[in-house]
Amino acid sequence: MLKPETSTTTTAVKRRVSDPLWVRIVLISLTFLFFVFFIFLPLGMVFAQAFQKGWAFYLECITEPYAIKALQLTLTTVAIVVPLNALFGLSAAWAITKFNFRGKATLKTLLDLPFAVSPVIAGLIFVLLVGSRTPFGGWLGEHGIKIIFSTPGIIIATLFVTFPFIARELIPLMEAQSRDEEEAALTLGAKGWQIFSKITLPNIRWGLLYGMILCSARSIGEFGAVSVVSGHIRGQTNTVPLHVEILYSEYNFTASFAVASILVFLALLTVVGKVSLEKHFQKHSLEN
Secondary structure: OOOOOOHHHHHHHHHHHHOOHHHHHHHHHHHHHHHHHHHHHHHHHHHHHHOOOOHHHHHHHHHOHHHHHHHHHHHHHHHHHHHHHHHHHHHHHHHHHHOOOOOHHHHHHHOOHHHHOOHHHHHHHHHHHHOOOOHHHHHHHHOOOOOOOOHHHHHHHHHHHHOHHHHHHHHHHHHHOOOHHHHHHHHOOOOHHHHHHHHHHHHHHHHHHHHHHHHHHHHHHOOHHHHHHHOOOOOOOOOHHHHHHHHHHOOOHHHHHHHHHHHHHHHHHHHHHHHHHHHHHHHHHHHO
């Protein structure tokens, strides 16, 4: 049985029919040119420069010890930051969408703080808080704990710039879902953890994974805050973006583009994961 068209659908159809051909051509052309000049062409230049001196030199650049150490530090940071942000994002989204409390609007506003603060300023804030010349940083140093110019500082800085991604992905999704299932489970005697694991988490799993992918991509490419707190110590505190910057500043252009291609590959993997999750999410939505 055919469903009657809604007014929105009818308007959209009429708009598509009534739009002049030249308008559609111009809009499509502008979109295509944007992708060509700002995405495909720059990416092509990265690979062209990376392989300028041949495959052997490319492999040498991406497998030399400093590059391997930078990649290991980047992946280690992502492996720590993403689960922590997932835990925070779930907690924040659960609190904001399921409870009413004083300061709720303030909490939602604070979630956007990393978007408003420059990453460089965020790095400077942590230097002022836990640097070796600060009282707290000096006390930590006396107890053998080093934050700035070490891996913990990089992780903390990355946490700060990435913590809104998962929460901001989950909050609209959880607000759109009703509380009927949770309330029904509660009246049947289910405990809080049972409600979360059996009802809430399955309903938001695709949104959670999508937020984790976005958080991973931001963590991999973070430069500003990490640059301030890392100290640029080769083989110790350089992530892949920092290693690329050092190679480029030393006029080792081919090597810098070769290492940068690693970031491109990681970005492409992120895009593939994002698209796959979107398809699964759409399929799941249609099934429900």
